[in-house]
Amino acid sequence: MSLSGIPVLEDLYPVTMDMWPIESKDFNRIHPFYENLKAGKLTTTRCKACGAVSYPPRVICPDCYSDDLEYIELPQKGRVIVFTETIKGVPLGYTSPLIHAYIDLGENSPVKRLLIRVVNCAAGQLKEGDELKLVILNVPSHPIEKGKTGNIMSERVFFAFEPVNK
Numbered sequence: 001m002s003l004s005g006i007p008v009l010e011d012l013y014p015v016t017m018d019m020w021p022i023e024s025k026d027f028n029r030i031h032p033f034y035e036n037l038k039a040g041k042l043t044t045t046r047c048k049a050c051g052a053v054s055y056p057p058r059v060i061c062p063d064c065y066s067d068d069l070e071y072i073e074l075p076q077k078g079r080v081i082v083f084t085e086t087i088k089g090v091p092l093g094y095t096s097p098l099i100h101a102y103i104d105l106g107e108n109s110p111v112k113r114l115l116i117r118v119v120n121c122a123a124g125q126l127k128e129g130d131e132l133k134l135v136i137l138n139v140p141s142h143p144i145e146k147g148k149t150g151n152i153m154s155e156r157v158f159f160a161f162e163p164v165n166k
C-alpha cells in the first residue's frame with residue numbers, strides 16, 4: 001500500500017524492535033548506540049564497575065546500578081538458531097516476508113544470542129544454521145518540536161541482518 005506523506009504507508013517503516021525511535025541526543029540517553037550504527041558498528045553497553053554486559057544497551061547497570069557504562073562492539077555476523085517467517089497478514093507498512101530470527105553470535109561475543117529481523121531474503125530460503133551479516137537501514141526522519149528554536153529533524157538509522165549468501 002502507498003499513501004503519500006505517511007511513511008508507514010509508503011513502505012518506509014522497515015524496522016521492528018526499535019524501542020527508542022527518537023534517536024536525537026537531546027531526547028535519547030542511548031544515542032551512542034545509534035551513532036555507532038551510523039558508523040557501521042553494532043554495539044551495546046558494559047558496566048565498568050562490575051563488567052556486566054547488557055543488550056539492549058542501558059544507562060544504568062541492571063546488576064549493580066552503576067551508571068559508569070561503556071559501549072562495546074558486537075560481532076557483525078551470526079548463525080540462525082531458529083526463525084519465524086510471516087508471509088500473509090504482515091503488519092501495515094511491512095513487506096512480506098517479515099522474518100525474525102534468534103541468532104548465535106559465537107562463543108567469543110560479549111552477547112551470545114540476539115533476536116533480530118532478517119531482510120533481503122525471499123520467503124522459504126532461510127534455514128537453521130545459515131550465516132547472516134549486519135545491515136544498517138536508514139529510517140524516515142522524525143520532525144521534533146523544540147519550542148522557540150523551531151523543529152529539528154531527527155536522523156534515524158536501525159539495523160537488521162541479511163543472508164551472507166543471497
Ligand SMILES: [Zn+2]
Binds near residue numbers: 047062063064
Ligand atoms: Zn554493574
